[in-house]
Amino acid sequence: MPELPEVETVRRGLAQWVVGRTIRTVDVHHQRAVRRHLAGAADFTAGLIGRRVVDTRRRGKYLWLPLDSGDAVLAHLGMSGQLLMLDATAPAGPHLRVSFRFDDDGPQLRFVDQRTFGGLSRSIGGAVLPPEIAHIAPDVLEDACDDDVFHAKLRRRHTGLKRALLDQSLISGVGNIYADEGLWRAKLHYARATETMRRPDTTRLLDGVRSVMASALDQGGTSFDSLYVNVNGESGYFDRSLAVYGRRDEPCPRCGTPIHRESFMNRSSYLCPHCQPRPRNPHW
Numbered sequence: 001m002p003e004l005p006e007v008e009t010v011r012r013g014l015a016q017w018v019v020g021r022t023i024r025t026v027d028v029h030h031q032r033a034v035r036r037h038l039a040g041a042a043d044f045t046a047g048l049i050g051r052r053v054v055d056t057r058r059r060g061k062y063l064w065l066p067l068d069s070g071d072a073v074l075a076h077l078g079m080s081g082q083l084l085m086l087d088a089t090a091p092a093g094p095h096l097r098v099s100f101r102f103d104d105d106g107p108q109l110r111f112v113d114q115r116t117f118g119g120l121s122r123s124i125g126g127a128v129l130p131p132e133i134a135h136i137a138p139d140v141l142e143d144a145c146d147d148d149v150f151h152a153k154l155r156r157r158h159t160g161l162k163r164a165l166l167d168q169s170l171i172s173g174v175g176n177i178y179a180d181e182g183l184w185r186a187k188l189h190y191a192r193a194t195e196t197m198r199r200p201d202t203t204r205l206l207d208g209v210r211s212v213m214a215s216a217l218d219q220g221g222t223s224f225d226s227l228y229v230n231v232n233g234e235s236g237y238f239d240r241s242l243a244v245y246g247r248r249d250e251p252c253p254r255c256g257t258p259i260h261r262e263s264f265m266n267r268s269s270y271l272c273p274h275c276q277p278r279p280r281n282p283h284w
Helices: 006-019 040-045 146-154 163-165 176-186 199-218
Strands: 021-028 057-058 062-066 072-076 081-088 094-102 108-113 119-123 258-263 267-271
Touching: 006 057, 006 062, 006 081, 006 199, 021 040, 040 119, 072 163, 108 258, 146 199, 163 176, 176 199
Parallel strands: none
Antiparallel strands: 021 094, 057 062, 062 072, 072 119, 081 108, 094 108, 258 267
16 A cells, blocks of 8 residues: 555655646546445536636545635555556546646646546545544645644554554554554564663654655655556556565665565565664563
């Protein structure tokens, strides 16, 4: 699933293409794509026609397009969702779910989703922050992310460090890839008990997560297959710079120790056993 750098890359692309444009028509080609808009597809489209896009915003793995009405188009890409800018003459393709045409007859915005796990909705009054995602914590790149508040909440969690990083109500935008990479940069084990974290440890953790997010953004995010692309259909290439994720038995870039892969929450964790020693009392 796309994480913060991938979604931010898409948001930046949309900012160049859709801000200031007025929506002329919206076509829903697959009802599942707007299932999160409980009032239905007709209501979804009716509230968008004639509205001007005034900005592009993101929190964690969600992004939204604020409209001049005060509402917003809220999007979650899921496993395979893509927001693409395409010429009107471009073929629809088998996975086109929603298409937006604009008054200027310029490139269309198309939501394409092979697995249909993602979706769009119209957030009523959600231009500043959609109420549907108000419960999601700020992400590490937002000014609203307060390091002291995060540290206090982290210590109260009484769980393992990686589980805490994946908790979107604690900090948003971090998924499996960037949790492993951030923990490696911070030299912390994923099973470290959160209640044992001291303030310098938390600073090191946040610095690690922020630095890997920034590096990934510089390279357009991480693409392991064709499902994640930016608005121009281009893949990111941060996967070439990953230190531990997906690199089982390869040498750690810092010390040369072979990278370990361990089972974690029905998925995998990758780490360097030398740089990230197992805590004496791990919290699984």
